[in-house]
Amino acid sequence: MILKNRTAIVTGASDGLGKEVALKLGKEGVNLALIARRKEKLEEVKKQIKGVKVEIYPCDVKNLSQLKETIKKIIDDFKTVNILLNIAGIWQKKMPVEEIDEEVINDVITTNLTGLIHITKLVIPLLKKQPEAAIINISSMTGVKFPPGQSVYAATKWGVRGFTEVIREDLRGTSVKVSGIYQAGVKTNMFFKTGEKFTEGVYEKFMEPKDLAGIIIFMLSQPPHIWLEEIRVNYK
Numbered sequence: 337m338i339l340k341n342r343t344a345i346v347t348g349a350s351d352g353l354g355k356e357v358a359l360k361l362g363k364e365g366v367n368l369a370l371i372a373r374r375k376e377k378l379e380e381v382k383k384q385i386k387g388v389k390v391e392i393y394p395c396d397v398k399n400l401s402q403l404k405e406t407i408k409k410i411i412d413d414f415k416t417v418n419i420l421l422n423i424a425g426i427w428q429k430k431m432p433v434e435e436i437d438e439e440v441i442n443d444v445i446t447t448n449l450t451g452l453i454h455i456t457k458l459v460i461p462l463l464k465k466q467p468e469a470a471i472i473n474i475s476s477m478t479g480v481k482f483p484p485g486q487s488v489y490a491a492t493k494w495g496v497r498g499f500t501e502v503i504r505e506d507l508r509g510t511s512v513k514v515s516g517i518y519q520a521g522v523k524t525n526m527f528f529k530t531g532e533k534f535t536e537g538v539y540e541k542f543m544e545p546k547d548l549a550g551i552i553i554f555m556l557s558q559p560p561h562i563w564l565e566e567i568r569v570n571y572k
């Protein structure tokens with residue numbers, strides 16, 4: 337897809353990977369609808385992007401009525417959408433399932449999985465109207481493996497993988513290409529927001545958000561007859 341003058345919705349754009357992707361897409365000339373809960377963080381991201389249309393939509397993806405309202409506003413503001421990047425997500429601090437708070441279980445599932453499904457359902461009709469369109473869902477290496485202590489997070493990331501694989505088949509023959517990314521550790525604050533701790537030297541080996549953002553741009557920039565359906569990214 338030629339990226340210049342296209343429009344992308346990026347969820348999780350206030351921080352970490354989503355922020356880095358938004359900054360990079362802006363440099364490629366992509367107009368941006370940025371979603372996350374923290375308005376002030378979205379404003380900071382918006383300020384750093386020049387030369388394209390950027391609108392911010394403070395919204396909790398766990399809240400379906402907020403999501404519906406947000407997509408309505410995006411349609412009013414942009415008229416067309418070519419790209420949906422589902423990046424918003426939260427970590428579940430590693431522990432056996434019987435020790436995980438009920439509230440954490442619900443939050444992780446409704447953010448990482450239910451919210452992603454709802455927004456995708458709302459945006460697909462818009463994408464289908466475009467001659468070229470793409471959905472990229474950020475799962476995780478946890479969506480292809482079985483890491484101990486990550487039961488609920490894994491349930492959501494395997495769920496995202498299943499959803500991604502099925503909608504790719506459902507949308508085959510339309511203009512919408514669907515892809516999943518399964519990456520290992522990235523140096524963001526996602527883990528520390530839950531008080532997660534790492535053995536010395538582990539976090540230091542993780543990828544930078546810009547490494548992964550570069551991969552997303554590469555995927556989106558492929559010519560129309562090619563699509564990278566799935567990418568697994570690990571660090572050395």
Ligand SMILES: NC(=O)c1ccc[n+]([C@@H]2O[C@H](COP(=O)([O-])OP(=O)(O)OC[C@H]3O[C@@H](n4cnc5c(N)ncnc54)[C@H](OP(=O)(O)O)[C@@H]3O)[C@@H](O)[C@H]2O)c1
Nearest residue numbers: 348350351352353372373374397424425476521522524526
């Ligand atoms: N970091 C890693 O090692 C790693 C590895 C594999 C996969 N991933 C996945 O990559 C994605 C991005 O993670 P990250 O590392 O960039 O995390 P991050 O730095 O914590 O950023 C998460 C983003 O999601 C947004 N978000 C969280 N809950 C939300 C909600 N309910 N509604 C709307 N937005 C919400 C946050 O914004 P607000 O707080 O402002 O709402 C923030 O913009 C996640 O799906 C994560 O599971 C990360």
